[in-house]
Amino acid sequence: MNEVLKQGSATTASRIYEMLRQDLLDGRYAAGERLTIALLRETYQVGLSPLREALNRLAAYGLLRQENQRGFRVLELSRDELADITEMRRQLEGKALELAVKHGDEEWESQLLAANHRLSKACSHTPVVEWEQLHSRFHNALVAPCGSVWLLRFISQLHDQFDRYRRVAPRAQELRHQLDAQHQELVDLALARNARRARELLEEHITLSSEVAQKSCR
Amino acid sequence: MNEVLKQGSATTASRIYEMLRQDLLDGRYAAGERLTIALLRETYQVGLSPLREALNRLAAYGLLRQENQRGFRVLELSRDELADITEMRRQLEGKALELAVKHGDEEWESQLLAANHRLSKACSHTPVVEWEQLHSRFHNALVAPCGSVWLLRFISQLHDQFDRYRRVAPRAQELRHQLDAQHQELVDLALARNARRARELLEEHITLSSEVAQKSCR
DNA sequence: CTAGGCCAAATAATCGATTTTTACTAGAAA
DNA sequence: TTTCTAGTAAAAATCGATTATTTGGCCTAG
Numbered sequence: 001m002n003e004v005l006k007q008g009s010a011t012t013a014s015r016i017y018e019m020l021r022q023d024l025l026d027g028r029y030a031a032g033e034r035l036t037i038a039l040l041r042e043t044y045q046v047g048l049s050p051l052r053e054a055l056n057r058l059a060a061y062g063l064l065r066q067e068n069q070r071g072f073r074v075l076e077l078s079r080d081e082l083a084d085i086t087e088m089r090r091q092l093e094g095k096a097l098e099l100a101v102k103h104g105d106e107e108w109e110s111q112l113l114a115a116n117h118r119l120s121k122a123c124s125h126t127p128v129v130e131w132e133q134l135h136s137r138f139h140n141a142l143v144a145p146c147g148s149v150w151l152l153r154f155i156s157q158l159h160d161q162f163d164r165y166r167r168v169a170p171r172a173q174e175l176r177h178q179l180d181a182q183h184q185e186l187v188d189l190a191l192a193r194n195a196r197r198a199r200e201l202l203e204e205h206i207t208l209s210s211e212v213a214q215k216s217c218r
Numbered sequence: 219m220n221e222v223l224k225q226g227s228a229t230t231a232s233r234i235y236e237m238l239r240q241d242l243l244d245g246r247y248a249a250g251e252r253l254t255i256a257l258l259r260e261t262y263q264v265g266l267s268p269l270r271e272a273l274n275r276l277a278a279y280g281l282l283r284q285e286n287q288r289g290f291r292v293l294e295l296s297r298d299e300l301a302d303i304t305e306m307r308r309q310l311e312g313k314a315l316e317l318a319v320k321h322g323d324e325e326w327e328s329q330l331l332a333a334n335h336r337l338s339k340a341c342s343h344t345p346v347v348e349w350e351q352l353h354s355r356f357h358n359a360l361v362a363p364c365g366s367v368w369l370l371r372f373i374s375q376l377h378d379q380f381d382r383y384r385r386v387a388p389r390a391q392e393l394r395h396q397l398d399a400q401h402q403e404l405v406d407l408a409l410a411r412n413a414r415r416a417r418e419l420l421e422e423h424i425t426l427s428s429e430v431a432q433k434s435c436r
Numbered sequence: 437c438t439a440g441g442c443c444a445a446a447t448a449a450t451c452g453a454t455t456t457t458t459a460c461t462a463g464a465a466a
Numbered sequence: 467t468t469t470c471t472a473g474t475a476a477a478a479a480t481c482g483a484t485t486a487t488t489t490g491g492c493c494t495a496g
Contacts, residue, residue, distance in 0.1 A: 010286055011286045011287060013274070014286055049267060049270070052267070052271060053270060053271060053274045054274075056231070056271045056272075056274045056275050056278070057274050057275065057277070057278040058278075059275070060274075060275040060276075060278035060279050061278045062371075068228060068229045068232055069229060081367070084366050084367055084368050084369075085368060087366065088366065088368045088369060088372075091313070095309070148302050148305065148306065149299070149302055150302050150303060150306045150376065150379075151302075151306060153280075154306075154372055158368065161368075
């Protein structure tokens with residue numbers, strides 16, 4: 001959906017889409033909560049049509065559930081689904097990283113180093129939203145040159161899903177250090193073109209995140 | 219999106235969504251064509267709002283491209299993308315079939331036999347649209363008990379994408395027999411719980427379809 | 437006292453009109 | 467002839483009002 005924003009000036013519908021998406025990932029709406037059109041209109045100060053279009057997009061994307069004649073609901077969180085999302089992430093991102101290590105050029109190496117640098121510089125007093133953005137960018141940079149548009153698309157989608165779970169979990173300092181260390185190690189393995197080990201580590205990385213999230217899920 | 223139709227009476231937006239989706243898969247609109255709102259309104263005899271909502275869903279789903287302030291376009295067809303979709307299908311459906319063979323119960327076996335029976339009974343004077351539906355149902359039945367909601371979701375999405383390519387290709391009688399034979403063999407291998415061979419054959423099956431489609435692509 | 441049905445309020449969905457933006461064309465200047 | 471620009475037509479996006487559906491409370495019948 002990012003492409004839509006880049007080309008051409010953003011429409012109201014696109015702006016609301018992005019705002020709602022962010023707020024959904026941030027857990028600003030409770031799982032299972034019903035999103036009332038009238039309330040959303042007030043909250044975001046927008047008209048009916050663009051709001052409904054944004055909601056329709058989000059439902060098709062999988063961040064909302066749409067029931068005919070009954071409006072829109074935030075999706076529930078369940079351990080089963082977290083397990084599903086985690087396993088899918090492991091396989092798709094693992095595969096993508098292998099391909100990226102194979103195909104990535106110097107430009108990729110620089111981007112990756114840059115993304116990791118920015119992420120690790122963000123310290124504890126950086127706003128959460130900003131850190132999350134840097135974190136997403138890093139993981140995106142990691143797999144970007146995998147060569148498959150659809151693979152990247154699915155990975156982003158799963159990332160958004162996963163974030164809903166991750167962000168309900170408490171953020172322990174120690175864990176963050178551990179994850180940061182893994183990020184660094186991932187960069188090292190990627191630059192060393194060690195596809196096998198890089199993939200293994202990424203899968204561990206995902207599993208670790210998932211286990212933490214699972215504890216505070218239901 | 220099928221769930222939406224089942225629960226609750228269908229809204230106009232949902233009906234248009236399904237109609238448009240079918241027509242897009244059938245290749246009723248040219249690749250790259252611009253879909254004018256006014257024209258679509260006449261064609262489907264619907265109001266503006268539900269139509270726009272359906273278009274927004276289709277764009278989020280990946281069957282349309284949305285450019286801000288410039289409306290909606292049918293996606294282009296390209297060999298590169300077909301290759302991408304094919305490879306993704308091979309991996310995801312292959313994996314799903316392995317899991318389905320492992321987890322599928324007797325109910326699955328019956329469903330699979332039934333789906334294959336209906337498909338093979340559909341002879342050359344069966345309407346194309348109907349055959350396509352049976353074909354989709356068969357492939358869906360094959361992987362249904364894989365245990366992963368997200369895997370199934372991605373597979374369906376890729377299937378829709380793939381169909382756009384497949385349906386522009388001429389339908390040779392000989393090829394159809396060959397594919398039908400593979401369907402039968404897939405059922406046999408599935409019932410024999412031979413996950414390895416079943417997966418291999420499914421991957422061949424996808425590749426074969428893809429090669430035919432590729433010839434009539436650009 | 438409960439089950440079922442009816443009515444009113446709330447909410448979602450749709451419509452038609454209006455505003456905004458883009459695409460096209462013709463005419464003027466280089 | 468080409469290129470730039472103004473004006474116009476076409477199309478997309480948005481708005482406010484209207485219609486249709488659901489929800490929940492209340493009343494009645496059993």
